[in-house]
Amino acid sequence: MRFDILTIFPNIFDSYLKESIIKRAQKSKLIKIHIHDIRKFSKDKHKKVDDIPFGGGAGMVMTPQPLHDAIKHVQKTNKGPVIFLTPQGETLTQPKTEKLASKNRDLILLCGRYEGIDQRIRDTLVDREISIGSYVLTGGELPAMVMIDAISRLIPGVIGKEESHQQDSFSKSLKRKKEYPHYTRPATFKEMNVPDVLLSGHHKKIEDWRKSKLK
Ligand code: SAM
Numbered sequence: 397m398r399f400d401i402l403t404i405f406p407n408i409f410d411s412y413l414k415e416s417i418i419k420r421a422q423k424s425k426l427i428k429i430h431i432h433d434i435r436k437f438s439k440d441k442h443k444k445v446d447d448i449p450f451g452g453g454a455g456m457v458m459t460p461q462p463l464h465d466a467i468k469h470v471q472k473t474n475k476g477p478v479i480f481l482t483p484q485g486e487t488l489t490q491p492k493t494e495k496l497a498s499k500n501r502d503l504i505l506l507c508g509r510y511e512g513i514d515q516r517i518r519d520t521l522v523d524r525e526i527s528i529g530s531y532v533l534t535g536g537e538l539p540a541m542v543m544i545d546a547i548s549r550l551i552p553g554v555i556g557k558e559e560s561h562q563q564d565s566f567s568k569s570l571k572r573k574k575e576y577p578h579y580t581r582p583a584t585f586k587e588m589n590v591p592d593v594l595l596s597g598h599h600k601k602i603e604d605w606r607k608s609k610l611k
Contacts, residue, residue, distance in 0.1 A: 397551060398428040398502040400470045401540050402463070404445055404509055406433045408537045418545060421554045429544065430470075434458075437465040446510050455511035463517045467504065476502035477523035481536035481543070482512065485525030488543060490566035496543075497550035505543060507536030576609035 401409065409431055412418070421427045435443050439461055446456040467478055486492075496503070506513070506522065518525070528539040549555050561567065565575040579590040593605045 397426075397497075397500050397547070398430070398474055398476075399540075399544050400430045400432060400474045400502070400504045401507065401537075402432050402434050402466050402470065402504065403507040403535075403537055403540070404434045404458075405507075405535065405537055406431045408535075409541065412541050413544070417555055418548060421548050421551070424553070426551055426553050427544075427548050430474075432466055432470060434462050434466045437469065438462040439465075449511065453511075457511050458509060458513040460514040460517050463506070463513055464521065467506070467517075467521050470504055474502045474504050476504055478504045478506060478521055479524045479526050479543075480506045480508065480513070480518060480522040481528070481539035482508060482525050483527045483530065483532050485527040487527050487529065488546065490546075490564075490572070493543075493546040494550055494568075497547045500551070503543075503547075505536075505540040507540050509535045570610055573610040576606040 403409075409429075413422075413429055418427070418429075422429060435445050438445050438459075440459075445458055445462050447459050449455065449457050471478075526539070526543065528542045533539065549561055555561060562569055563575065564570070566572050579594060583590045583595060591605065593601050596602070
């Protein structure tokens, strides 16, 4: 699965996407991530990508020309939907990430900044708008990484058995509920004991206990 990210801060992605599971997934070619600097597409002589809002008001708005050209450029190689990350979009949920992962369709992720992007781009070039929660961040870069992480870990082979997502919170097998508590060694830590049932080796009783702890 291929993700193309459109941003004016391409270096923001350097740390997270180059570590751990997402790094491994790229190395094994299970996912591909391409980052595009919207500023490079600006025809303004100072490479400007924002301007004051018509009608007045605080803040700047991302101008349509660089966004239009950047999207059109990426669409030459990525035929998937253009997703604009915005707090006004539909909220990302586990069933939605499952659907996106199972479709295995490439995605173009558009990151806003400032007050957002010119509405004409949303009206004509954006296919879907997604929010990662009802709060406002400074930009769409973290939401884009959240989406890539949440989708990628569901792609077969991306996470190993020891990190399996089958029994995670909100998964189908947990009936979309929140997962049971986890304990590891030592069995006693600062006078706090692990529940006896987990040490019993009795699989049925452990399963029943875990089911009873789902929320
Ligand atoms: N003026 C916008 C509003 O009130 O809806 C908020 C703009 S925000 C400061 C700048 C950018 O951050 C947005 O265009 C969007 O790309 C991104 N962003 C902020 N919060 C987000 C969220 N909860 N989910 C997805 N993207 C978000």
